[in-house]
Amino acid sequence: MNLTTPVAVAGAGVISAIGNNIRECLAALETGQAGMGDITGLDTIHRGEIPVAEVKASNERLREIAGVKEMIGRTTLLSLIAAREALESAAIPERDRWRTGIVSANTVGGMDLTEKFAKCELFGGVRGRLRDLVQHECGYSTEWVAARLGLQDYQTTISTACSSSANAIGFGAKLIRHGILDVVVAGGTDALTKFTLNGFNSLMILDRGWCKPMDAERQGLNLGEGAGYLVLVSDAVAATLPARIDCLLSGYANANDAYHQTASSPDGRGSWLAMKTALERSGLAPADIDYINLHGTGTQNNDLAEGTAIRRLFDPNYPKMSSTKSFTGHTLGASGGIEAVFSVLAVHHGLVYPNLRFQTPMPELPLVPATELIRDAPIRHVLSNSFGFGGNCSSLIFSKS
Numbered sequence: 488m489n490l491t492t493p494v495a496v497a498g499a500g501v502i503s504a505i506g507n508n509i510r511e512c513l514a515a516l517e518t519g520q521a522g523m524g525d526i527t528g529l530d531t532i533h534r535g536e537i538p539v540a541e542v543k544a545s546n547e548r549l550r551e552i553a554g555v556k557e558m559i560g561r562t563t564l565l566s567l568i569a570a571r572e573a574l575e576s577a578a579i580p581e582r583d584r585w586r587t588g589i590v591s592a593n594t595v596g597g598m599d600l601t602e603k604f605a606k607c608e609l610f611g612g613v614r615g616r617l618r619d620l621v622q623h624e625c626g627y628s629t630e631w632v633a634a635r636l637g638l639q640d641y642q643t644t645i646s647t648a649c650s651s652s653a654n655a656i657g658f659g660a661k662l663i664r665h666g667i668l669d670v671v672v673a674g675g676t677d678a679l680t681k682f683t684l685n686g687f688n689s690l691m692i693l694d695r696g697w698c699k700p701m702d703a704e705r706q707g708l709n710l711g712e713g714a715g716y717l718v719l720v721s722d723a724v725a726a727t728l729p730a731r732i733d734c735l736l737s738g739y740a741n742a743n744d745a746y747h748q749t750a751s752s753p754d755g756r757g758s759w760l761a762m763k764t765a766l767e768r769s770g771l772a773p774a775d776i777d778y779i780n781l782h783g784t785g786t787q788n789n790d791l792a793e794g795t796a797i798r799r800l801f802d803p804n805y806p807k808m809s810s811t812k813s814f815t816g817h818t819l820g821a822s823g824g825i826e827a828v829f830s831v832l833a834v835h836h837g838l839v840y841p842n843l844r845f846q847t848p849m850p851e852l853p854l855v856p857a858t859e860l861i862r863d864a865p866i867r868h869v870l871s872n873s874f875g876f877g878g879n880c881s882s883l884i885f886s887k888s
Contacts, residue, residue: 783810
């Protein structure tokens with residue numbers, strides 16, 4: 488199969504601060520309901536000080552939703568819920584006939600359990616559960632979900648900071664294109680942890696209010712959590728599906744500007760290269776893009792760098808754009824997967840999502856994101872950006888079939 492051949496998107500699943508499934512998240516996106524609020528799930532000194540975008544369910548409730556009784560970490564529970572929804576929505580007949588696998592991304596692994604263990608051992612005066620430490624490394628989540636869902640022909644984990652699950656989707660497409668697998672569940676998951684919260688707070692890039700991506704008065708990001716997965720299938724599998732495929736992954740690219748450990752290059756070099764290469768591989772021109780799902784975190788550096796890259800590539804004719812992180816917060820390793828799901832929904836339903844709380848354009852750039860939901864838009868091609876620490880930049884393009 489040609490490496491530029493589009494890959495069919497057969498299913499999608501998501502859980503985030505705005506909903507526990509596709510239906511709930513789509514309703515929140517359409518009604519402008521953001522998921523930020525006070526911290527409730529973490530035992531931290533920052534409660535009441537730093538807002539976050541938590542999934543609105545305790546671990547006990549997530550286990551009920553997932554249908555499991557084991558003491559599994561939050562990252563893994565989120566992964567199972569979203570990946571299972573994606574597979575169920577794909578409705579692949581006789582799935583055992585096909586070579587199936589999972590490419591899952593995350594950045595924190597089972598750190599929530601590790602933090603509880605450390606608190607017991609170091610400060611609580613009681614013994615922690617050693618078995619919880621087995622879940623610490625990022626690959627545990629992937630392997631556990633693969634076993635639970637019967638995705639046994641191939642499994643791997645990607646951890647490239649905030650571009651992780653976009654890279655998982657791109658790699659999943661390559662496995663299909665090379666004829667290695669027929670069905671790939673690809674995306675990512677991440678749960679909120681104290682380590683993440685404290686780390687981003689030390690960088691002084693957390694907004695004490697609700698984030699305002701791409702706004703001149705932006706003060707930083709809100710951390711979030713969740714999971715998002717797509718089911719990518721070969722043409723042979725697509726031909727067996729009861730529903731017609733209406734969305735394709737038509738382009739993907741990863742680039743690295745190697746500028747700084749935690750900052751994007753001011754000229755947006757890596758962002759520009761990722762978008763430009765994704766367009767070239769899809770056979771599209773900048774004018775073909777109808778909507779950009781921005782990385783748009785709300786930090787001074789990121790939004791200016793991404794905007795500079797967009798101006799370089801699209802000026803003077805800009806497509807509609809917005810950052811759905813104004814709804815979900817920045818879900819780190821899960822963001823590319825969640826936003827890929829939202830991009831597929833944009834193609835399917837003809838939607839442009841609002842960039843919540845945007846008021847004042849950045850003086851450096853002529854960019855004004857959408858501030859109201861646009862329905863029945865002629866969406867043919869959506870560009871979804873995910874840019875991570877270390878300059879790891881990835882872009883996905885989803886197209887109407």
